[in-house]
Amino acid sequence: MKTGLTILSELKRKYIFVRLIETLFLSVAVAIILSTLFYILRAEFILQIIGASAGFIGTFLFRFFQLRLNSVSENEIAKYLNAHYPELKASTDLLLLDDQRLSQLVQLQQFQTEKKLTAASQKIRFPNYAAIAFIAALVAAGLCIVVQKNQLSLSGNNPATGDENRAEKAIPAATLPAEIKQAKVFVQPPGYTGIAAYNPSNLNLNVQENSRVTWTLTFSEAIKKASFVSSSRDTLSFSKNQNDEWQLSTTLDRNGFYQLAWQEESNHSSDYYKIEIIKDQAPIIKLADLDQFTQVEYNSKQQVDAKPTLLDDYGLTDAYIIATVSKGSGESVKFREEKIRFSNPAEIRGKQLSARQTLDLKKLGLEPGDELYFYVEAIDNKVPVANRSRTETYFITIPDTAQDVMTADGGLGVDLMPEYFRSQRQIIIDTEKLIREKKTITKKEFGSRSNELGYDQKVLRLRYGQFLGEEAESGVGPVETHAADDKDEHDESKKAADMVKEFGHQHDTENEHNLVEEKDPTKKDVDGGKKENLLEGFIHEHDNEESATFFYQSLKMKLKAALAQMWDAELYLRLYEPEKSLPYQYTALKLLKEISNDSRIYVHRTGFEPPPIKEEKRLTADLNEVNPARHAYESPDEKYFPGISRALQVVEDIVSRSNKTLSPGEKNKLLASGSELAQAALENPALLQGLTALKTVTSGKFSDDDLITLRKTYWLALPERPSAAGKNRSTLHELDNALLQNLLRQP
Numbered sequence: 001m002k003t004g005l006t007i008l009s010e011l012k013r014k015y016i017f018v019r020l021i022e023t024l025f026l027s028v029a030v031a032i033i034l035s036t037l038f039y040i041l042r043a044e045f046i047l048q049i050i051g052a053s054a055g056f057i058g059t060f061l062f063r064f065f066q067l068r069l070n071s072v073s074e075n076e077i078a079k080y081l082n083a084h085y086p087e088l089k090a091s092t093d094l095l096l097l098d099d100q101r102l103s104q105l106v107q108l109q110q111f112q113t114e115k116k117l118t119a120a121s122q123k124i125r126f127p128n129y130a131a132i133a134f135i136a137a138l139v140a141a142g143l144c145i146v147v148q149k150n151q152l153s154l155s156g157n158n159p160a161t162g163d164e165n166r167a168e169k170a171i172p173a174a175t176l177p178a179e180i181k182q183a184k185v186f187v188q189p190p191g192y193t194g195i196a197a198y199n200p201s202n203l204n205l206n207v208q209e210n211s212r213v214t215w216t217l218t219f220s221e222a223i224k225k226a227s228f229v230s231s232s233r234d235t236l237s238f239s240k241n242q243n244d245e246w247q248l249s250t251t252l253d254r255n256g257f258y259q260l261a262w263q264e265e266s267n268h269s270s271d272y273y274k275i276e277i278i279k280d281q282a283p284i285i286k287l288a289d290l291d292q293f294t295q296v297e298y299n300s301k302q303q304v305d306a307k308p309t310l311l312d313d314y315g316l317t318d319a320y321i322i323a324t325v326s327k328g329s330g331e332s333v334k335f336r337e338e339k340i341r342f343s344n345p346a347e348i349r350g351k352q353l354s355a356r357q358t359l360d361l362k363k364l365g366l367e368p369g370d371e372l373y374f375y376v377e378a379i380d381n382k383v384p385v386a387n388r389s390r391t392e393t394y395f396i397t398i399p400d401t402a403q404d405v406m407t408a409d410g411g412l413g414v415d416l417m418p419e420y421f422r423s424q425r426q427i428i429i430d431t432e433k434l435i436r437e438k439k440t441i442t443k444k445e446f447g448s449r450s451n452e453l454g455y456d457q458k459v460l461r462l463r464y465g466q467f468l469g470e471e472a473e474s475g476v477g478p479v480e481t482h483a484a485d486d487k488d489e490h491d492e493s494k495k496a497a498d499m500v501k502e503f504g505h506q507h508d509t510e511n512e513h514n515l516v517e518e519k520d521p522t523k524k525d526v527d528g529g530k531k532e533n534l535l536e537g538f539i540h541e542h543d544n545e546e547s548a549t550f551f552y553q554s555l556k557m558k559l560k561a562a563l564a565q566m567w568d569a570e571l572y573l574r575l576y577e578p579e580k581s582l583p584y585q586y587t588a589l590k591l592l593k594e595i596s597n598d599s600r601i602y603v604h605r606t607g608f609e610p611p612p613i614k615e616e617k618r619l620t621a622d623l624n625e626v627n628p629a630r631h632a633y634e635s636p637d638e639k640y641f642p643g644i645s646r647a648l649q650v651v652e653d654i655v656s657r658s659n660k661t662l663s664p665g666e667k668n669k670l671l672a673s674g675s676e677l678a679q680a681a682l683e684n685p686a687l688l689q690g691l692t693a694l695k696t697v698t699s700g701k702f703s704d705d706d707l708i709t710l711r712k713t714y715w716l717a718l719p720e721r722p723s724a725a726g727k728n729r730s731t732l733h734e735l736d737n738a739l740l741q742n743l744l745r746q747p
Contacts, residue, residue, distance in 0.1 A: 005095055007117055008074040015077065015126045016069050023063040025133035031056035032140035036147050071664065079671055081124070083695075084267040086229050087116055125266045178221035178264050188212040192381045193280075193314045203260075203273040204685075207252055209280050214249040217260065225263040230275075231256035231682050252277060257681055257688050271692045274685030282387040283319075283378035284311040287394075294396045298368050302361040304396055308376045311352050315381045319348045321357060322390075323374040325364055338364070340374075348378075361398065369400035422456045424589045427569075430456075431578045431585060447576045454573030457585075461566040464592075468559060555595055562591035641680070641718060647673035648714040655707050662700060670698050673714075680717040687713050715741075 034055040038048040064070070078092040085092075091113040189195040189208040200206075207213060217226060217238065226238035226246040232254065238246035246262075255277050260270040286309040296302055310319055321340040328334050342348070342355040359374070366372055377390040422430075434449050441449075565588035572581035650666045662670075674694055681687040690713025693706045 005074065007114075008077050008092075008095060011081075011124060011126075012072055012074055012077050016072055018126060018128045018130055019067050019069055020064075022128050022130040022133045023060055023067070023069075025130065025137045026063060027056045027060040029133065029136040029140040030059040032137070032144050036140070036144045039144075039147060073664070075668065076664075079698075080126070081117070084269070085124070086227060086235055086261055086267070086269075092117065127266065178219045178223050178262065178268070180217055180260065180262075180270065181220045182218040183260070184216040186214040186216070188214075190383065192383050203270075205252070205274070206276040206278065208278045210251055210253050212249060212251055214247060215260075217246040217262075218244070219246070219262065221264065223262045223264050227261045227263075228258060229261050229269070230258040231678065255682065255685060257678075257685060257691075271695075272681075272688040274681075274688045276685055280380070280382045280387060281313050282389040283316060283380050285309070285319075285376050285378055285389060285391050286311070287376060287391050290394060292392065292394050294394070296361060296396060296398050298398055302366070302398070304359045304361070305356065306359060306374070306376065307354065307356045308391070309352075309354050310348070310378050312378070312380045313351070315351055316348050316353070317379050317381045317386065319355060319376065319378040321359075321374050321376055323359070323364065323372060325366060326371040326373065327365075327367070329369065336365075359396070361396065366396075366398055368398050370398055372396040422460065424460060424566075424585065424592055427453060427456055427460065428582065428585045428589060431573070431582055434578055435582075450573050450576045450578050453578070454570045457566055457570040457573060461563055461570065464559060464566075465563060468556065468563070555598055558591050558595050558598075562588045562595070565591065641673070641676040643669075643673040643676045644680075644714050644717055648711065648718070651707055651711045651714065655704075655711065660702075660704075660707075662697070667698055670694060677713065677717055684716070687717055689713065690717070 031052040035048050035052040038051045043051075078095065081092045095114055095117070183203060185200050185203060185205070186197065187200060187205070187207050188197045189211045193208055195208060205213065215228065215238070219226075222244075223246075226248075228236040228238065228248050228250070230236075236248055236250060238248045240246055252275055255275060257272045257274045259272055262268055287306065288309070289307060290304070294304060296304065306321060308319075310316055319342065321342070323338050323340055325336045325338070326333060327336075340357060340359070342357045344356045345353060348355070359372070361372065364372065373393050373395055375391050375393050377388060380387045430449075430453055434446070434453065438446055565584045569581045569584035569588060572578065572584070646669050650669050654660060654662070654666070674691070677687060677690055677694065681691060690710055693702075693710040693713065696702045696706045697710055
C-alpha cells in the first residue's frame with residue numbers, strides 16, 4: 001500500500017510533467033510564429049532557423065522558471081490540496097510529519113487523511129494551460145502552412161490576427177472555470193420573534209438565532225457539485241432544482257464563517273463570509289422605588305407596592321412574584337412559599353410593560369418578628385427553551401414589639417450582674433510580665449502588683465468554685481478569734497459590720513430573739529447517740545458543695561484539682577513570689593482546657609450521603625463537554641499565537657523591502673498562520689478579511705493593500721500581553737505605546 005508521502009511525490013511529478021508539456025507546446029507555438037514572421041520578411045533560411053530556435057529556447061526557459069518547476073516540493077502540493085479539496089479537511093500537510101513525534105490524535109488524523117488521499121488521488125487535477133498551448137501550437141502550424149502556401153506578404157492581410165481571434169474564441173469555452181454568476185440569500189427568522197423574512201444585501205450574514213437561511217446559487221458554467229463549508233467543520237451539499245439553480249437550507253445558531261465550494265474539472269472555493277448570530281436576550285427586570293431591606297412598623301398599613309418594569313427583545317409570556325414567609329426563630333423557624341400574580345396587567349404580553357402588585361403583609365400572615373423574602377421572575381417567548389431571569393431577593397421585616405427590659409428590684413439583696421475578672425491565661429501573662437520587670441521597678445510596686453494578681457487569682461477561683469456549689473469562700477482553714485481589745489481591731493469589726501448591713505439580708509436578724517436556742521453539737525442525747533435526721537431522705541442538699549455540681553464526676557475531680565492549683569498559685573502571689581506561682585498557674589490552665597474540651601458536645605453531621613463509587617467505572621467517563629474551572633486560570637502564554645507572531649514578522653519584512661516576492665520559507669510561515677487566524681475568526685468575524693488577504697498573498701499575486709490588510713488583521717488577532725513583573729526599562733509612556741499600537745493597526 002502506498003504511503004501518503006509516496007502519493008504526494010507522485011502528484012508532484014505529475015504536476016511537473018503536465019507543466020512541462022504545457023511549456024513545450026507553448027514554446028513550439030512561439031517558434032513557429034517567429035519562423036513565419038521571418039519568412040514573411042523574406043529572411044534567409046538560416047536566420048529563420050536561428051530565430052525559431054531562440055524563440056523556442058527563450059520561451060521554454062522563461063516559462064520553466066516562472067512556474068518554478070525546479071523548486072516544486074511536496075509541501076506546496078499539500079497546501080494546494082488543502083485549499084482545493086475540502087474532503088481532505090486541510091490535513092494533507094500532516095502526511096509530511098514524522099510519525100514518531102506525533103501524538104495519537106494527530107496520527108489518527110494522519111491515517112484518515114492518507115486514506116482519503118489514496119481514494120482521491122486518481123481524480124486530482126492540477127491547474128494548467130496545456131490544452132491552450134496545444135491549440136496555440138496547432139493554430140501557429142496552420143498559420144505557417146497558409147502563409148507559405150499563398151505567399152502572403154507583410155503588408156497584406158495579417159493572418160496571425162485572425163488566427164489569434166479564433167484561438168481566443170475557442171479558449172474560453174473550453175478552459176475558463178465556472179464562477180458564481182448570482183447568489184441569493186433568504187432568511188426566515190423564528191416565528192416567535194415576529195420578524196418577517198428578508199433577503200440580506202450580501203453574503204455576510206447577521207441573522208437572528210435559530211434562523212432558517214436558504215442560499216440559491218447560479219453558476220456561469222455547468223458544475224458537478226456545490227458545497228457549503230462552515231467554520232464548525234460541517235460540509236453541506238447543495239441540491240440542483242429545475243431551473244439549474246443550486247439551493248441549500250440550514251438553521252444557524254452559532255457565530256463563525258463559511259465558504260461556498262464547487263467542483264468542475266477541479267475544485268474551486270469562494271472568499272470567506274462571516275456569520276453573526278443575534279442572540280435572544282433574557283428578560284430585563286427593573287424594580288425601582290423599593291429598598292432591598294424594608295422594615296414595616298406594626299402600627300402602619302403593612303402594605304408594600306412592587307412595581308417592576310419588564311423588558312424583552314421579542315416578547316414576554318409570563319411574570320410573577322415568588323414570596324417566602326419566615327415565621328418563628330431558632331430551631332422552630334418555618335417557611336412558606338407562595339407564587340403571587342400581578343394585579344395589573346392581568347396578562348403578561350408584549351416587549352415592554354409595567355406591572356404592579358401590592359403585597360399585603362396581613363393577608364400573607366406576617367406577625368411581629370416575621371420576615372418576608374420575595375423576588376420577581378420573568379419568562380420570554382423563546383422556543384423551544386424560554387429564557388428566564390429574576391431579580392435579587394428583597395427582604396421585608398416586621399419588628400417585634402415585645403422587648404426584654406431589665407429592672408433593678410430594691411428588695412434584691414444580691415447583685416446578679418456579672419463582674420469583670422481576668423482569665424487564667426491573662427493572669428499568667430501578667431505574672432510573666434511582672435517577673436521580667438522585677439529589676440526595673442521598686443520593691444513596693446512589685447509587692448503591690450503581685451498582691452493584686454493574687455486577688456485576681458482569688459476571684460477566678462471563686463468563680464469556678466460556684467460550679468462545685470461553693471457559695472462562699474470556704475475550706476481555707478480554721479479561723480482563730482481574738483479579743484477585740486485594741487482600737488484598730490474594733491474599727492475593722494465595725495467596718496465589717498457596716499459592709500454586712502449594706503450588702504446582707506438585714507431582715508433576717510429581726511426575729512433573732514424568737515430563734516430556738518442553739519445546742520452544743522458536742523453534747524450527746526440522753527440515749528447516748530446522735531439524733532436522727534428525718535428529712536435526710538427527702539431533700540436535695542444543693543447547698544452541699546460535695547454533692548452540688550453541673551459536671552460529671554470526672555470533670556468534677558479535674559475542677560477540684562484546678563481549684564487546688566489556684567490556691568497554691570494565689571498563696572505564692574500573696575507571698576510576693578510570682579516565680580513559684582507560675583507552675584501552679586500553668587497546671588490550672590491545663591486542667592481548665594481539659595475540662596473545656598471534655599464538656600463539649602459533638603453532633604453528628606447530617607446531609608446527603610453519596611452512593612459508593614464503583615472502582616471499575618472510575619476514570620472512564622467522556623469529558624469532552626466538561627469545562628473544568630482550571631481553564632479559566634490557564635497561563636496567558638498558552639493563548640498567544642506563535643504562528644501569527646512569526647507571520648507578522650514576515651509581513652513586516654515584506655512591506656519594508658522593495659522586492660515583494662515571497663520565498664518558500666516565508667510562504668510556509670504565512671500558510672502556517674492560517675489555522676490560528678481561522679480559530680481567532682470564530683470569535684471575531686471581523687478577521688475574515690485577513691483570511692482572504694492571506695489567500696491572495698500566498699498565491700504570489702498580491703498588492704500593497706493586501707499586505708497592509710493582512711498586517712492589520714494579524715495585529716487585531718494577537719491578544720494583549722499582561723505586564724510582566726519587574727522593573728520597566730522602557731522610556732515610553734503608556735499613552736505613547738497605545739498611540740504606536742493604533743498607528744500600526746491603521747490601514
